[in-house]
Amino acid sequence: xxxxxxxxxxxxxxxxxxxxxxxxxxxxxxxxxxxxxxxxxxxxxxxxxxxxxxxxxxxxxxxxxxxxxxxxxxxxxxxxxxxxxxxxxxxxxxxxxxxxxxxxxxxxxxxxxxxxxxxxxxxxxxxxxxxxxxxxxxxxxxxxxxxxxxxxxxxxxxxxxxxxxxxxxxxxxxxxxxxxxxxxxxxxxxxxxxxxxxxxxxxxxxxxxxxxxxxxxxxxxxxxxxxxxxxxxxxxxxxxxxxxxxxxxxxxxxxxxxxxxxxxxxxxxxxxxxxxxxxxxxxxxxxxxxxxxxxxxxxxxxxxxxxxxxxxxxxxxxxxxxxxxxxxxxxxxxxxxxxxxxxxxxxxxxxxxxxxxxxxxxxxxxxxxxxxxxxxxxxxxxxxxxxxxxxxxxxxxxxxxxxxxxxxxx
Amino acid sequence: xxxxxxxxxxxxxxxxxxxxxxxxxxxxxxxxxxxxxxxxxxxxxxxxxxxxxxxxxxxxxxxxxxxxxxxxxxxxxxxxxxxxxxxxxxxxxxxxxxxxxxxxxxxxxxxxxxxxxxxxxxxxxxxxxxxxxxxxxxxxxxxxxxxxxxxxxxxxxxxxxxxxxxxxxxxxxxxxxxxxxxxxxxxxxxxxxxxxxxxxxxxxxxxxxxxxxxxxxxxxxxxxxxxxxxxxxxxxxxxxxxxxxxxxxxxxxxxxxxxxxxxxxxxxxxxxxxxxxxxxxxxxxxxxxxxxxxxxxxxxxxxxxxxxxxxxxxxxxxxxxxxxxxxxxxxxx
Numbered sequence: 001x002x003x004x005x006x007x008x009x010x011x012x013x014x015x016x017x018x019x020x021x022x023x024x025x026x027x028x029x030x031x032x033x034x035x036x037x038x039x040x041x042x043x044x045x046x047x048x049x050x051x052x053x054x055x056x057x058x059x060x061x062x063x064x065x066x067x068x069x070x071x072x073x074x075x076x077x078x079x080x081x082x083x084x085x086x087x088x089x090x091x092x093x094x095x096x097x098x099x100x101x102x103x104x105x106x107x108x109x110x111x112x113x114x115x116x117x118x119x120x121x122x123x124x125x126x127x128x129x130x131x132x133x134x135x136x137x138x139x140x141x142x143x144x145x146x147x148x149x150x151x152x153x154x155x156x157x158x159x160x161x162x163x164x165x166x167x168x169x170x171x172x173x174x175x176x177x178x179x180x181x182x183x184x185x186x187x188x189x190x191x192x193x194x195x196x197x198x199x200x201x202x203x204x205x206x207x208x209x210x211x212x213x214x215x216x217x218x219x220x221x222x223x224x225x226x227x228x229x230x231x232x233x234x235x236x237x238x239x240x241x242x243x244x245x246x247x248x249x250x251x252x253x254x255x256x257x258x259x260x261x262x263x264x265x266x267x268x269x270x271x272x273x274x275x276x277x278x279x280x281x282x283x284x285x286x287x288x289x290x291x292x293x294x295x296x297x298x299x300x301x302x303x304x305x306x307x308x309x310x311x312x313x314x315x316x317x318x319x320x321x322x323x324x325x326x327x328x329x330x331x332x333x334x335x336x337x338x339x340x341x342x343x344x345x346x347x348x349x350x351x352x353x354x355x356x357x358x359x360x361x362x363x364x365x366x367x368x369x370x371x372x373x374x375x376x377x378x379x380x381x382x383x384x385x386x387x388x389x390x391x392x393x394x395x396x397x398x399x400x401x402x403x404x405x406x407x408x409x410x
Numbered sequence: 411x412x413x414x415x416x417x418x419x420x421x422x423x424x425x426x427x428x429x430x431x432x433x434x435x436x437x438x439x440x441x442x443x444x445x446x447x448x449x450x451x452x453x454x455x456x457x458x459x460x461x462x463x464x465x466x467x468x469x470x471x472x473x474x475x476x477x478x479x480x481x482x483x484x485x486x487x488x489x490x491x492x493x494x495x496x497x498x499x500x501x502x503x504x505x506x507x508x509x510x511x512x513x514x515x516x517x518x519x520x521x522x523x524x525x526x527x528x529x530x531x532x533x534x535x536x537x538x539x540x541x542x543x544x545x546x547x548x549x550x551x552x553x554x555x556x557x558x559x560x561x562x563x564x565x566x567x568x569x570x571x572x573x574x575x576x577x578x579x580x581x582x583x584x585x586x587x588x589x590x591x592x593x594x595x596x597x598x599x600x601x602x603x604x605x606x607x608x609x610x611x612x613x614x615x616x617x618x619x620x621x622x623x624x625x626x627x628x629x630x631x632x633x634x635x636x637x638x639x640x641x642x643x644x645x646x647x648x649x650x651x652x653x654x655x656x657x658x659x660x661x662x663x664x665x666x667x668x669x670x671x672x673x674x675x676x677x678x679x680x681x682x683x684x685x686x687x688x689x690x691x692x693x694x695x696x697x698x699x700x701x702x703x704x705x706x707x708x709x710x711x712x713x714x715x716x717x718x719x720x721x722x723x724x725x726x727x728x729x730x731x732x733x734x735x736x737x738x739x740x741x742x743x
Binding site for chain 2: 047122
């Protein structure tokens with residue numbers, strides 16, 4: 001038999017292939033008309049960001065119940081998707097959620113993934129509310145359907161540095177020298193870069209005498225802490241993740257280094273559940289300047305009650321709060337728009353004005369770029385082995401306690 | 411030229427290829443946006459897997475750092491576009507050139523000094539890693555803060571600037587995947603292909619027979635890195651954002667080579683089949699679990715693991731070689 005293929009044979013096989021694909025296609029385009037507001041929650045729930053994505057998901061899951069209690073009830077259906085901590089998957093999962101009828105998307109904790117989802121949302125005309133992601137560029141693209149209820153990186157650093165000055169003023173302790181220690185990953189580098197660029201504008205009263213970067217996989221920080229201790233600095237400014245934050249404090253205790261202040265300009269680690277469980281009394285008095293929930297808000301109290309009921313052993317923190325607020329924004333817009341149409345919802349979100357909400361800061365509303373610029377960081381101090389707001393004073397839960405007591409006198 | 415490509419290929423194989431190609435050509439007209447996005451991923455991994463296959467499958471040089479070429483090319487084309495307004499089709503040339511240069515430097519260091527096997531693999535990882543660290547501090551492309559391409563909302567697709575709908579990206583990717591397939595077939599059926607196979611199987615024997623092993627290994631690295639560069643440019647303009655931690659990561663390198671490993675290293679159709687199995691079937695698994703009422707984050711990774719395990723134990727040469735035999739599609743040349 002000849003191995004050559006004729007044009008006719010090729011055309012026949014091409015037609016058959018087309019017929020096969022066309023034959024199965026109708027199964028893919030069947031879609032039901034939405035009766036409730038369908039919220040597509042898209043977060044990294046597996047992969048290296050899983051822990052944080054799951055925290056966001058908790059805020060989303062309890063939101064409909066809490067909103068109902070608040071009289072903001074609406075028929076809401078939550079549809080979940082996992083980005084697998086991967087930008088490629090984030091994009092295709094966003095397509096899937098929209099395909100399955102999601103009227104609003106909420107996510108995605110990571111800036112790269114959020115940027116990929118934003119493109120899909122914009123193309124499809126489906127509003128996308130970013131709960132956590134700080135890259136400023138996302139809201140600089142002129143999108144009409146993308147909204148962010150989370151501070152951008154410069155907002156985070158700016159607030160963090162301003163609050164440092166407030167802490168010095170309130171405590172009456174102004175360090176003259178500081179050591180800046182940061183984890184050497186994307187986040188740590190970004191924070192280091194931003195601090196370096198922005199610090200001169202803030203007229204900080206101390207001099208950074210040493211900057212120490214360390215590997216995110218570090219299993220031991222004894223050398224780094226010894227180096228920091230040798231500077232005799234009065235303050236430590238750490239930018240950490242969870243594991244290295246634990247290592248850092250353990251090593252400070254071991255080496256009996258007792259700076260007057262340990263204050264993070266805005267990073268995770270110190271306020272996480274595992275940090276308290278592992279370090280116990282040594283977790284106390286450490287400070288973090290970070291966006292946080294407003295403990296005086298009535299909505300926060302309701303959310304906290306529901307969260308504690310649902311997740312007894314988990315810590316209520318900023319990822320939960322921002323994720324809840326994203327659902328609140330969507331439901332509020334849905335109630336006003338009385339429609340699940342993408343444009344109607346986006347127009348309604350643009351007019352959002354929620355005074356009483358969960359996270360600290362002013363009215364929850366979006367500027368012309370879709371960014372909420374009213375979010376404010378707070379100063380958290382670990383007291384009684386949990387994070388407590390100590391500044392600003394109008395929402396403080398406890399008094400700021402400085403200088404830190406000696407490790408041996410706790 | 412065409413006869414060289416199809417000589418020895420059974421007619422049934424050509425018919426099946428025609429069917430597959432026709433199916434892929436009409437797919438965007440009949441499938442929804444989600445399935446189209448999955449098909450884009452499949453083609454992306456098929457193409458990049460094919461590029462890696464040139465180096466490992468044909469010439470026997472194990473690279474575990476192919477994310478280096480994806481990343482360098484992505485950043486080059488994106489930076490040229492953002493900073494100088496140079497379009498992606500013009501930018502792809504320097505992107506390929508720089509990636510090839512990086513590949514040649516690694517190749518030269520390794521092959522000139524007799525580094526091979528796992529040590530060569532370690533060298534490729536090391537280059538990808540220190541490039542990642544370098545880009546973390548490269549302010550011109552915004553370092554670790556991420557480099558964003560401007561996204562324009564336009565009614566019609568603009569293929570010249572790679573701005574437009576997923577359908578446009580799909581067809582471009584389909585075209586380069588088909589071209590890569592044909593190019594690799596052309597390479598394999600020529601003298602260079604036979605030299606590579608000789609080098610892969612027994613480098614010392616190949617050297618004894620007069621094959622310039624160093625030269626042909628370098629050619630394999632250059633072609634593989636150049637081809638991979640194209641996928642980097644595609645990545646940059648499709649996703650419109652680049653983070654060193656993601657694009658240069660070791661996990662991305664592994665992701666790129668899983669398809670050819672599962673499909674069949676060294677075979678032409680292996681990377682394509684592997685990409686389909688891993689990407690499309692993994693989605694199907696997720697959907698089945700979802701339909702059964704189970705929502706299990708990470709089920710795909712479990713599926714990947716099971717696939718790899720099964721392939722290593724039962725099909726050490728990948729899925730394609732035994733499947734090809736069973737379907738009676740073995741090359742008769």
